[in-house]
Amino acid sequence: MKLLRFLLFPFAVLYDAITRIRNWFFNVGILKSTSFDIPVIAVGNLSVGGTGKSPQIEYLIRLLKDDYKIAVLSRGYKRKTEGFQLVNDTHTAEDVGDEPLQFYKKFKKDIIVAVDADRTNGIQQLLQNDNPPQVVLLDDAYQHRKVTASSYILLTKYNDLYVDDFLLPTGNLRESRRGAKRASVVVVTKCPENLSKSEQGKIVRKINPKAYQKVFFTTIAYDENIKGTDDELAIADLQHKEILLITGIANPTPLLNFLKEKKVGFKHLNFPDHHNFTHQDIENIKKSFEGLPSQQKIILTTEKDYMRLEGKIDQLNYISIKSKFLSEEKVFNSLVLEEIKKRS
Structure with a gap:
């Protein structure tokens, strides 16, 4: 290379x-x-x-x-829609992109989230909103x-x-x-x-x-608690579970190192950044999870990947991060x- x-x-x-x-x-x-x-x-x-x-x-x-009053404007990388979209509860990651959906779900009571590859048009559309940013x-x-x-x-x-x-x-x-x-x-x-x-x-x-x-x-x-199906679990609790870790981010190494530092064992399935999970991907993930021998097992992913996997896999949890x-x-x-x- x-x-x-x-x-x-x-x-x-x-x-x-x-x-x-x-x-x-x-x-x-x-x-x-x-x-x-x-x-x-x-x-x-x-x-x-x-x-x-x-x-x-x-x-x-x-x-x-x-x-x-804050608005976040993104292009909505890898979304399947076009033009200006004001993110709402009906949207999926395929509609608006994983990161804009993440911002919306986390802060929707406080901010506006929109996507538009043409940022100039996007800002103009936002300023025409009834409650402009x-x-x-x-x-x-x-x-x-x-x-x-x-x-x-x-x-x-x-x-x-x-x-x-x-x-x-x-x-x-x-x-x-x-x-x-x-x-x-x-x-x-x-x-x-x-x-x-x-x-x-x-x-x-x-x-x-x-x-x-x-x-x-x-x-x-990293947040000390995980969210999702098992949202009462702390990171320390994961030491007693078998983990299938799913990542589709540019660099998963910091997360891997964090889990190792916390003495959390895991099997890692790594996908490309912003990966759109296909039906076959989902089936392979389910088979990998079913293949884990322990009865105490969960699927763990990043918050960004959770936006693309939510509703497609059971026992799905994510760990969030802050700067x-x-x-x-x-x-x-x-x-x-x-x-x-x-x-x-």
Whole structure:
């Protein structure tokens, strides 16, 4: 695979030229970018997949929902519908995507959730709502230059920093590292919880932020209780059960390590990120579960996968996650709130 990526280097150079020209066209106004009178916060990354956008969006929802009417707008990756959709109780993951459905089910009393590949049209539709939002959170929209967000939050993984990566197809970057300059905040995600200040300092120096940028560090915090069929179970209770673990996310390694640290044994069935589970997949999962010898057994999955598996499998449970700041959480909150007040 490394050799193949090296051989594809000329295509990466071509891709760089195309994305650089595209960004220049937006910067000088040849391509139109629309700005809005309300605060629009774009959360995204330079690389493909797995940087923790969903936990970061949920963190912002929790931060803002008591003081502002929030809307989350996503493209609805791998959905089977088209155009603008306002997420409601009748929708499935196939209709609107797993992550938007997750946001809706978790926060539907407090926020609006919508999907539209055309973010400009999506925001315009939201503002025509009878109860329009005061703040829009754009999920995975860092490269969506047709909207000029009021602020950009750039995520990069601790063990796969964008400054160490290269453009597709040689590397995993969607655009050049130069795109990082659009961000006012850079969040290094999925850090070890015991990451020292000196190590954080080394990463900050490597990222070399602009004077107007601030770098933060977060880790993934797992809920100590599982939800679903057995929603009274704690993680510690899983030590006494046989677990069939189902994942369809970009990087399941942190979850695997967490369960191992908690001394939870499991059989793991791994699927691609955002996998649409077929009838045959479901049958294979059921057979694998039936093949576990213990009578004390459950199926465990991620919250995102639960959105695509709910109602298709019995004994289905999920573990949810949150984004947790290693330090300076109040500083991050203040930066976000000040930006919103400035734009409101």
